[in-house]
Amino acid sequence: MSEKQENSLWKAYRFPLILISSIALGCILGAHMGKDALIFKPLGDIFLNAMFMVVVPLVFTTICSAVASMSSMKRLGKVMGSMVLIFAVTGAIAAVLMVGTVVLFPPAEGTAITLTQPENLEKLNTADQVVQAITVGDFHELLSRRHMLPLILFTILFGISLQMLGERSRPIAQGISILADATLKMVQIIMYYAPVGLAAYFATLVGDFGPNLLGAYFRSMVVYHVVTLAYFFVAFTVYSWLATGGRGTGIFWKNIVTPALTALGTGSSTATLPVNLAAAARMGIPQDIREVVLPIGATAHMEGSCLSGILKIAFLFGIFHMPFAGLGTFASAILVAVLSGVVLSGIPGGGLVGEMLIVSLYGFPPEAFPIVATLGFLVDPAATMVNATGDTCSALMVSRMVEGKGWFQRFYKPQDDPTA
Template structure:
């Protein structure tokens, strides 16, 4: 009975991805058979992209502003929260630097020749002008464009914070603005769910057109990017998380982490969701000796904004597109903006249906790439989503251990085991 239930749970978790893959595979077969004639299916794919373009701006705004507006209960335990955010930022940066080093040495799209139009580079600007353009817009109406996703994210966070602040100042038990934002966020998530029902047809049609035009070249491009990504994640998991666990509790910390992390690994791979892995993570960190008041903050927050795996995927997509458009993925400015986008994408993608699509829109909009590449990088994200989610979820557990070290002191693990032995003896 439990085995049947588990199989159904796994199938349900992968159902949408399976349908998308079926649609893409059918599209690839049709494109391979029909060749150039498969261009007739392209409008059906464009309909899907246009629907997503229309919904993405209000979805991101309401989702983020609603989440921030409801976060007033996290103001307690300031030391825990401060350490948590610091560790999330540092580990995200390390993950980003790690994959940048890899894709710089082995470019994922090296040798790929697919004509996807031109790159809208825009005028040349100095570093500070690029920062200003990346983070702000000159008029309110410009923030409603999908090409201004980062300014929109910042605006949504600031607006949500102000709504929360007003509630606090007026001592409101229920803020009608926060409730309105929450309802709108749910409504647009439902809309995305409806649009995603058309995704297997839309993406299938788009890939029929792509394969009909580019054939085996496209398949080879995917194979290289995906084959590269899995070893990258495994190496990061074994080296990065081992180092983090050692920082948290020395040799004992490493042993304890790997002794209790396997259930979270299996659950995250099966469900493809950090949130669905949360109960398993809570149980695992309890066995690791992490105090409940720390794990109850770090893990739910981590399931929302701690996305090392997402950072790895996002940077792989960016490096792939740079190669596709024959642009050098090098230089401090390029790497800095790519890291910033990977972090922001992780925040946006975490709680949103079709989050991979949202992250792809951010990448394409920010750099000015041809929107027709979106199905290509969405598929890369889809094929790598399971292992990226595993990195996200298991990273939350080791982050909880590191926060415990900062809050409880270096010998927290020793004290935990001493107290456990005393309880056992008693």
């Protein structure tokens, strides 16, 4: 490996390694000091409160800016409709698979820590509760992290309204875009404190509750990675077989290895996009389809995030000793996971917002946020690999829906594919 590549890898992984090291240091301090580690609690609370402080403006400015600046998409209506359907269905399939897994293998089973049990945990079981989950009675109630879903819906509608106004709304849309950039810069500034805040928080957590929490993280990572690898090989084989009538599955796997490893190494679907586009071309995916589906998929289609969303919810249920059971609980978990993986992933900081949505929607106390955010950080590389691979597989399925049966034979050209 050249010195330039080593420097690039260090630059890409420097901050994650610092965060992992700080969390490890905090866990060691907590295990060594026991209850005395509670002295670090104020340092952790500062970080927690700073993240809570910025989440409402982050949600409003980033989502509103993205919706307001969206192009009209006059062409390829059938492509867009097929793409949205496939994104939602594959995300839901991934979420359902993980629901079955965490029911059989609870990720936090045996974790003996005591935290304040949330009230009214199943918030989506009745019609009235659905209304309360997606709307508020007054505007000022939107300005609270406890009402994340109503805030998201309001922001999307506001962004659409700005877009419908056309040129008249341009100054406001540009102003919101600047506010979004400023809010993201604020998050960046706060994250400079993250190593201190996370070290202090986990020192307090482990000191107060003992090493059981670490065992829960390990069990969760094992559960997630086993399911993710199974989904990666089985689901994508089935999807590619259905998309190509069984003729292109081998070609899909020959060409997808490089994008999958790139996604695993970089931790970014966007960074993987150029490699993915080249692989899609070698698979015979029509140019207009691959150049619409893959860029949008890189930011708004995250099957790996749907898998991890269910894991996070089940993990918190286990940490708080609540039964993850019942159709209402399963339905709400799948809804939140798909929302996080298909909608919120399309904005900067979407993972943060998705984790905040989980905490607020289910009524977990604020202390749950860094716990679930850390779990998300630990499973992110494998999730990104599934996300990026799923984009290419979705482009194959969109090709089948748009071009009809036999599309693969018409579009695939072996001379363009060096793996053939």
